[in-house]
Amino acid sequence: MYIRNVISNQQMVLKEEYIRLIFGLKLKQIRTKRNLSLFGLSKLSGLSKSYLNEIENGKKYPKRDKILILAEKLEVTYDEMVSTKLDKNLAPIGEILQSGILKEIPLEVFGIAESDLINIISNAPSKVNAFISTIIEIAQNYNLGIESFYLAALRSLQEAENNYFPEIEEAVLQFSEAYQLDLSENIKSMELEEILVEEYGYTIVPDAIDQSPGLENLRSIYVPKSKKLLLSSRMDEAQKAFIFAKEIGYNYLEISTRPYTFSWIEFKSFDEVLSNFQASYFAGALCIPRKRLQNELKKFLQLKKWDDKEMINMMQSFNASPESFYQRLTNILPNDFNFKNLFFLRFTHEEGAPKYYLKKELHITHHQEPHANEINEHYCRRWVSLKTLMEISTTKKSHVFNTQISEYENSKNQYLVISSATADPFKKGHYRSISIGILLTSSLQKKYPFLTNHNIPTAKVGVTCESCSITDCDVRAAAPKRVLKAASFKETVLKVEELTKKFE
Known part of the structure; x- marks a missing residue:
């Protein structure tokens, strides 16, 4: 019942957000057709320019008396203003908003507000709709699913940051100090296993995956309810150390939304993709510490040949x-x-x-x-x-x-x-x-x-x-x-x- 109520509440929030966005788009379209600026509509209606701007960006939905004022000044009916039915120019945007595709795109990772993207779409709806349709068709022809899109978005983020994330590097240093790990020496899987068991309450089940035919491609499965980490016997010492370090990364970085298999079977959201990357980065930085690798590279780069x-x-x-x-x-x-x-x-x-x-x-x-x-x-x-x-x-x-x-x-x-x-x-x-x-x-x-x-x-x-x-x-x-x-x-x-x- 609780889950059903949560889903129902989420659907209600999405519906309310959709109605706000549609009303804002319609208001902007009608205002533009009347050749009115926001300043002009503000002067005509007596509503502040900032308030009208928030309405058009889908952030606010006006009360009945405000809608009546806007309808009167823009010379349209009240019913026309509040209807969620869109004309042929805005219909493509309605389909995009209702489809929920914008919720699948990790816009916030790239510093893009959804309202900004909607503004771009609304300024040339037919052209943008044709462009989006083309992208979708290309994706289908190239057999690109939502997971491919998520991974492409992650790759773009890595490339934008030169694949260096100082906050995770710092977290590794803090962790190693707190747990007295010597980063000048190789960390053994046994040390990391001990931390998982003693500090985070894990139970390690070796060879558990081998008992289930068809799971030969997996190295580990984490069972969150029992905090059991199921392992494959085919892993070597380095792979085991990496998996333990990655599990520590999830816990130390306080990551809750995450995939539970390694290698991953599917990603259900961009948050899972990002979490998987952050924990993997943590593991890489713990198993190959920055300072030690720096020293090794300095020696290598000084070679004459x-x-x-x-x-x-x-x-x-x-x-x-x-x-x-x-x-x-x-x-x-x-x-x-x-x-x-x-x-x-x-x-x-x-x-x-x-x-x-x-x-x-x-x-x-x-x-x-x-x-x-x-x-x-x-x-x-x-x-x-x-x-x-x-x-x-x-x-x-x-x-x-x-x-x-x-x-x-x-x-x-x-x-x-x-x-x-x-x-x-x-x-x-x-x-x-x-x-x-x-x-x-x-x-x-x-x-x-x-x-x-x-x-x-x-x-x-x-x-x-x-x-x-x-x-x-x-x-x-x-x-x-x-x-x-x-x-x-x-x-x-x-x-x-x-x-x-x-x-x-």
């Missing part, structure tokens, strides 16, 4: 997976070492399959060349991200590491790309590669000599085979159909010009 072994040694010196290490680099390199232009990619691949899937990407400062492409296009096989996947799927090594200077044929930009591939412990015959790419600018190369003094192989690369104009590629997976189409179009234009000149 690039050294793969030194990079691998630095990575393996932390109790963390290659993915956690690369993710942590995207926090620290831009903020502490001014490596502003970099990208992060996670690819997955099934042994013997022809396709490679980009499952995660992040671009600091601006959208770098390698990014998700339209469905059914083939990523460039010259990428080191895919080379490491090809190697590990054939050699069955535990970890394949490689580096490459990638020069993108469409922009001539060069990136130092480092990549690690490992087997997926939760999917037999599946592999994943994690890569980070750093744009080689002249200022960086002057500051760090090893960026020019190296023996790293350079490869000319494209983005997808379909859009690549490299002619001597021996690993091409598909014809350059987009390049050929553009060339054909250009040839047609030239022939039309020739024919036009001939008959002028």
Whole structure:
């Protein structure tokens, strides 16, 4: 009964908000048709300009006597003013408001007020409606669901903040001091498990997930009612430490709205997406402390020549997976070492399959060349991200590491790309590669000599085979159909010009 009452109250609030917004939009439309400014309507009606502005923005709904005054001065009936039926120009906005889609978009994360967005829509409803319809159609064609939208919104937030969140970094330092954790040494999963049990009342149930066929892809499940954390036996020490650190993050950061599985099955709201990210960031910062990573990077950056072994040694010196290490680099390199232009990619691949899937990407400062492409296009096989996947799927090594200077044929930009591939412990015959790419600018190369003094192989690369104009590629997976189409179009234009000149 309580839940039913809560839902009923929420529906009532939404209905009241919808009525306020519709009334405000109608008032603005009628006022504009009468060629009246807010100041003019204020003078005509005797109602203050600020009060009228709040009505038009959907913040207030006027009482009956005020509506009667407005109806009289605007020369419309009372019923016309209070009706929620909209004319054909405003009908699209009504559909958008009633659909609740604006509630799904995390506007507040980007500092956008819903009223501002409604104002933009109301100024050109038919055009904006056509635009929104186009976006929805594109999303459907590209098979994009609300979860993809949430993740894209989170990625935009990370990129806007250069993927560095000082409040979480500070929270990790405060936590480690409060619980006397030595961040100069690797934190073991046993230490974190003890805190979960003693401080937060958790019961850890090892191997519980193994008992349920069909859940092989999950590493942990949290049962909030009993505070039990169910684990998979396929995790190694680093993965276990990360999961315990993440659970501590949820508790220490006082996050209540959260997903209960790792990896996540679905996100029901943007709050869950954001919470998952915040707890993961906390875990990464706890397992790979900023100060210690700073010191390791300083030593590495002072090398006279690039050294793969030194990079691998630095990575393996932390109790963390290659993915956690690369993710942590995207926090620290831009903020502490001014490596502003970099990208992060996670690819997955099934042994013997022809396709490679980009499952995660992040671009600091601006959208770098390698990014998700339209469905059914083939990523460039010259990428080191895919080379490491090809190697590990054939050699069955535990970890394949490689580096490459990638020069993108469409922009001539060069990136130092480092990549690690490992087997997926939760999917037999599946592999994943994690890569980070750093744009080689002249200022960086002057500051760090090893960026020019190296023996790293350079490869000319494209983005997808379909859009690549490299002619001597021996690993091409598909014809350059987009390049050929553009060339054909250009040839047609030239022939039309020739024919036009001939008959002028």
